[in-house]
Amino acid sequence: MEAPSAFVDRLRPAGGKRSSKRDLIVNVFLRQEGHLSADDLVDVLRREGHKSSRATVYRTLQWMADAGIARKVDFGDGRTRFEHSYRHPRHFHLICKGCNRSSEFLSSDVEALIEEIADVRGFAIGQSVVQIYGRCDECRTGRRRAAGEVPVERLFARDALRIAIQTERSGLDFYSRAARITKDARGRRVFRKLAAEEQEHLGKLEARYAELLAEDPELESRPTFLFFKGAASGLFAAGAEELDKGADDRQALRIGIRCERGSHRFFKRYGERFEDSEGKRIFLEFADEEREHLELLIREYRSLAARQSRARSKAKARAHRADT
Amino acid sequence: MEAPSAFVDRLRPAGGKRSSKRDLIVNVFLRQEGHLSADDLVDVLRREGHKSSRATVYRTLQWMADAGIARKVDFGDGRTRFEHSYRHPRHFHLICKGCNRSSEFLSSDVEALIEEIADVRGFAIGQSVVQIYGRCDECRTGRRRAAGEVPVERLFARDALRIAIQTERSGLDFYSRAARITKDARGRRVFRKLAAEEQEHLGKLEARYAELLAEDPELESRPTFLFFKGAASGLFAAGAEELDKGADDRQALRIGIRCERGSHRFFKRYGERFEDSEGKRIFLEFADEEREHLELLIREYRSLAARQSRARSKAKARAHRADT
DNA sequence: CTAGGTGCAAATAATTTGCAGAGGC
DNA sequence: GCCTCTGCAAATTATTTGCACCTAG
Numbered sequence: 001m002e003a004p005s006a007f008v009d010r011l012r013p014a015g016g017k018r019s020s021k022r023d024l025i026v027n028v029f030l031r032q033e034g035h036l037s038a039d040d041l042v043d044v045l046r047r048e049g050h051k052s053s054r055a056t057v058y059r060t061l062q063w064m065a066d067a068g069i070a071r072k073v074d075f076g077d078g079r080t081r082f083e084h085s086y087r088h089p090r091h092f093h094l095i096c097k098g099c100n101r102s103s104e105f106l107s108s109d110v111e112a113l114i115e116e117i118a119d120v121r122g123f124a125i126g127q128s129v130v131q132i133y134g135r136c137d138e139c140r141t142g143r144r145r146a147a148g149e150v151p152v153e154r155l156f157a158r159d160a161l162r163i164a165i166q167t168e169r170s171g172l173d174f175y176s177r178a179a180r181i182t183k184d185a186r187g188r189r190v191f192r193k194l195a196a197e198e199q200e201h202l203g204k205l206e207a208r209y210a211e212l213l214a215e216d217p218e219l220e221s222r223p224t225f226l227f228f229k230g231a232a233s234g235l236f237a238a239g240a241e242e243l244d245k246g247a248d249d250r251q252a253l254r255i256g257i258r259c260e261r262g263s264h265r266f267f268k269r270y271g272e273r274f275e276d277s278e279g280k281r282i283f284l285e286f287a288d289e290e291r292e293h294l295e296l297l298i299r300e301y302r303s304l305a306a307r308q309s310r311a312r313s314k315a316k317a318r319a320h321r322a323d324t
Numbered sequence: 325m326e327a328p329s330a331f332v333d334r335l336r337p338a339g340g341k342r343s344s345k346r347d348l349i350v351n352v353f354l355r356q357e358g359h360l361s362a363d364d365l366v367d368v369l370r371r372e373g374h375k376s377s378r379a380t381v382y383r384t385l386q387w388m389a390d391a392g393i394a395r396k397v398d399f400g401d402g403r404t405r406f407e408h409s410y411r412h413p414r415h416f417h418l419i420c421k422g423c424n425r426s427s428e429f430l431s432s433d434v435e436a437l438i439e440e441i442a443d444v445r446g447f448a449i450g451q452s453v454v455q456i457y458g459r460c461d462e463c464r465t466g467r468r469r470a471a472g473e474v475p476v477e478r479l480f481a482r483d484a485l486r487i488a489i490q491t492e493r494s495g496l497d498f499y500s501r502a503a504r505i506t507k508d509a510r511g512r513r514v515f516r517k518l519a520a521e522e523q524e525h526l527g528k529l530e531a532r533y534a535e536l537l538a539e540d541p542e543l544e545s546r547p548t549f550l551f552f553k554g555a556a557s558g559l560f561a562a563g564a565e566e567l568d569k570g571a572d573d574r575q576a577l578r579i580g581i582r583c584e585r586g587s588h589r590f591f592k593r594y595g596e597r598f599e600d601s602e603g604k605r606i607f608l609e610f611a612d613e614e615r616e617h618l619e620l621l622i623r624e625y626r627s628l629a630a631r632q633s634r635a636r637s638k639a640k641a642r643a644h645r646a647d648t
Numbered sequence: 649c650t651a652g653g654t655g656c657a658a659a660t661a662a663t664t665t666g667c668a669g670a671g672g673c
Numbered sequence: 674g675c676c677t678c679t680g681c682a683a684a685t686t687a688t689t690t691g692c693a694c695c696t697a698g
Contacts (some may be wrong), residue, residue: 017652017697038688058688074400078663079687094447105441113434113551114456121427121547122461123418129455132438137446178662223445245569311370341672341677362663377680382663402688403662 004030007086011067024050025060026069033080033149035073035102065198075102075131076207087153087275091129091225098139104152107227108266150222154212157279158219159226160270161209164286168202170236174259177243178252184307190300194256194293201289207209208282228266235262250308253301260297264290328354331410335391348374349384357473359397359405359426408570411477413597415549416454422463430477431551432590474546478536482543482622483550484594485533486568488610491571491587492526494560498583501567502576508631511573514624515612518580518617525613559586574632579623584621589616 002010008026028045029036036044036105038058045052064070070082075095091104110130118125138145174194182188213220234240239255245256264287271283326334332350351371353360358366362382369376385406388394391465394406399419415428434454442449462469499519507511537544563579588611595607 019653019697021654054657055689056654056688059653065545071603072400074398076396094442094445096447097450103445105445107437107441110434110437112443113431113553114454117429117431117434117551118418118456118458118552119419121429123456124459124464125456126421127457128457129453130438131453132442132447132449133452134442134450135448140446140448181417227441227444229437310541343672343678378662379664379681380679383678427695 001278002087004086006193008069010077011069013067021052021056022060022063025052025057026064029061029064029070029082030084030086032084033151035075035083037079037081038077041082046311085275086153089152089156089273089275090127091152092132094132094134094136096136096139097133098135101136103136105225105227106156107268109227109229111269124266138176148218150216150218152225153276154216154219155222157212157222157276158209158222160279160283161205161212163226163228164267164283165202165205165209166234167236168198168205170234170240171196171259171263172202174236174240175258177240179257181243181247182252182303184249187259187300187304190296191252191256194296197289197293200285205282205286208278226270230262230266235259250301250304253297253304257294257297257301260294264294284305326411328410332393335393337391345376345380346384346387349376349381350388353385353388353394353406354406354410357475358545359399359407361403361405363403365406384639402566411475413476414451415476416456418458418460420460420463421457422459426458427460429549429551430480432593433551433553435593458514472542474540474542476549478540478543479546479549480598481536482533482546484549484598484607485529485536487550487552488591488606489526489529489533490558491560492522492529494558494564495583495587496522496526498560498564498567498580499588501564502580503573505567506573506576508573508628509622511577511628515576515580518620519614521617525610528604529610550594559583573628574625577621581618581621581625584614584618588618 004027008030025041025045028048032094038054038061039120041061042052042054042057045057045136061070064084065072065082068083068085071090073081073083073093075081075093088224089106091106092110093102093104095102097224099110107130111128114130115125121176137143172200174197175191179188179191179195182191236259242255243252267283267287267290271280271287274283328351332354349369352372352374353365356365356368362378362385365377365385366378366381369381385394388408389396392409393406395414397405397407399405399417401424412429414428416434417426417428419426426564433452435452438452438454439449448555461467496519499515503512503515503519506515511637538619560583563583566579567576591607591611591614595604595611598607600605
C-alpha cells in the first residue's frame with residue numbers, strides 16, 4: 001500500500017525545487033476528503049495554524065493538477081474545485097442541488113458507450129465528464145444516512161471484488177456446462193481445465209472479499225459505486241443461456257471466447273485504474289488469467305476447426321472415390 | 325413548424341413587461357448557432373449595428389435561461405456559454421481541446437444507464453451533463469470536413485427516422501417469423517395483424533425520410549447524432565434470433581412484449597423531446613402504436629396462458645377419470 | 649550564487665449590482 | 674403613475690500576475 005509521500009514523490013516533476021511550504025500544502029490537501037476550492041484549502045490551512053497566501057495555494061493547486069496529484073472538477077458554481085487522486089480513481093459525479101454535496105460513481109457501461117461514440121466520430125478521448133444534477137435521497141426523504149465516510153478506494157475494491165466473484169461464479173457454471181455438452185474429447189478437457197481454474201480463483205477472491213469486509217464492517221451496506229451491467233446481467237450467464245439453447249462444440253468455444261474477451265477487458269481497464277496495490281494486483285492477475293483463458297480457447301477453436309475441416313475433406317475424398 | 329416568435333411567446337413568463345431591447349437581443353440570440361458567451365452575443369449585436377450594455381445582455385441571458393429559451397453550458401474555460409433551445413433538443417457534448425469547437429450528440433443508451441444509476445442511488449435526476457474532452461478528427465488528421473452547418477434538429481430527425489425505420493423493418497421481420505412458427509391459430513392471427521401494421525407504418529416512415537433528405541441533400545452524409553444501440557444492434561432483430569432458436573407460442577409472445585416495450589420507451593422519450601412538430605408527431609404516434617401493440621400482445625399472452633391452463637386441467641381431469 | 653518558490657498587493661476577467669432615468673401598460 | 678427594464682459605472686468574486694524577497698541545491 002503506497003504512502004501519500006511516496007505517491008507525491010512518484011508524480012513530482014523532475015527538476016523542480018522542494019519547498020517546505022508546498023510540501024505542507026500538498027500534505028494537508030491529501031488528508032482532505034471530497035472537493036475543495038482554493039479558498040476551502042486556505043481555510044483548512046488556517047485552521048491547522050499555518051498561514052499561506054492565496055496566491056501560493058492557487059499556484060500549488062495548479063502544480064498538483066499538472067503533476068496529476070490533483071484533478072480539477074467544476075460543478076458550475078463559478079469556482080473551481082480540486083480532488084486529489086491519491087487512492088482515488090477517476091469517476092463520475094452525482095451532484096445534489098439541495099445540499100450541494102456530491103457523490104461519486106463509476107460505470108463501465110457508460111465508459112464503454114462513450115468510447116464507442118467518440119470512436120464513431122473520430123474523436124480521440126482525453127477525459128470525460130459525467131455529472132448528474134438533481135436531488136439526493138436524503139434531501140428528498142429527510143432520512144439521514146450513515147454519516148461515516150468510507151474512502152472511495154474501499155468502495156471501488158468492494159465492488160470490483162463483487163464483480164470479479166460474480167464473474168468467476170458464472171464462468172465456473174459456464175465451463176461446467178460447456179464441458180458437459182461438448183462432444184469432442186479434447187475440447188471437453190479444455191473446458192474442464194478452465195472450470196477448475198475458475199473454481200480455484202473463486203476461492204481466492206472470496207477470501208480477499210471477506211478480508212476487506214473484516215477491515216471495515218460499514219463497507220457492506222454502502223451503495224454501489226462501480227456499475228457494470230456486463231457482469232451484473234452476466235456476460236457468462238448470457239453465454240450459459242446460449243449454450244442451453246443448443247450449441248455445438250464450435251459455438252461453445254466461440255461463446256467462451258466472447259465472454260473471456262469482455263471479462264479480460266473489464267478487469268484490465270479497472271485493474272489499471274486501481275490505486276490500492278493489493279486490489280490492483282488481484283485485478284491485473286485476474287485480467288491476465290482471463291487473457292490466458294482467451295488464448296487457450298482461441299487455440300482450441302482453431303484446432304477444432306482444422307480437425308473438422310480435415311475430417312470433411314477426408315469424407316469428401318471418400319465420397320469422390322466411391323463416385324468414380 | 326413553430327416560429328421563433330411563437331416559441332418565445334410560449335415560454336415568456338407571465339407578468340413581465342415587454343421591451344424592444346430584450347426582444348431584439350432574444351431574436352438575435354435565436355438566430356445564432358452554437359454556444360455563445362455573453363461577450364460573444366454583445367459582439368454579434370454590435371456587428372449588426374445595435375448597441376446594448378453588457379449588463380442588459382447578461383440580464384437577458386439569465387432571463388432566457390430561467391424561461392427555458394436558453395440553456396447554460398459550461399466547458400470549464402471560465403466563461404459561461406449559452407445555447408438556445410429553439411428546435412434544439414437537450415444533448416451531450418464532444419469538446420475539442422485543439423480547436424475549441426464542440427459537437428453534439430445524444431445517446432439513448434447513456435441516458436438509460438444514467439437513469440438506472442440515479443435510481444439505484446435514490447437520486448432524482450434534474451439534468452445531466454456528459455462532456456467528452458479530447459481532439460477532434462479534423463484537428464488530428466488535418467483534413468477539413470464539409471463546412472456547411474446542418475441544424476441539429478435535422479440530424480435529430482434524420483437519426484430518429486433511421487432508427488424508426490430500422491425498428492419497423494426488424495419488427496416486420498420478427499412478426500412474420502412469429503406468425504410462421506406460431507401453432508395457435510388465434511396467436512398467429514395476432515402476429516399477422518401486427519406484421520401488416522408494421523408494413524404500413526414502415527411505408528410512412530420511409531416517405532418521411534425521403535422527404536427530409538430531399539429538403540437537404542447534405543444531411544445524409546453527416547455523422548451520427550443520435551446513438552441508440554437498442555435499435556442498431558436490433559431489439560427486434562435479437563428477438564427474431566431468439567425465435568429461430570426454437571420458441572413456443574408463449575415465448576414468442578413474451579419476446580414480442582419485450583421488444584415492443586423497449587421500442588415504446590425509446591420513441592416516447594425522444595418524441596417528447598423532439599421540437600420539430602412534424603417529427604414530434606411521427607414519433608409520438610409511433611410510440612402510441614407501439615404501446616397498442618404492446619397491450620395487444622399482453623392481452624394475447626394472457627388469453628393464451630388461460631386457454632393452455634384450461635386445456636391442461638381438462639387433460640388432467642380426463643387422465644384422472646381414466647385412472648379411476 | 650541563482651533558478652525557483654513565496655508573499656503581498658495590484659491587475660484581470662467574468663459577472664453582478666446600485667441607481668438614475670426611460671418606457672410600456 | 675407605477676413598475677419594470679436599461680445603461681452606466683462601481684462593486685464583487687475568483688483567479689492571475691508583477692515584483693521584491695527568500696531559500697534550496
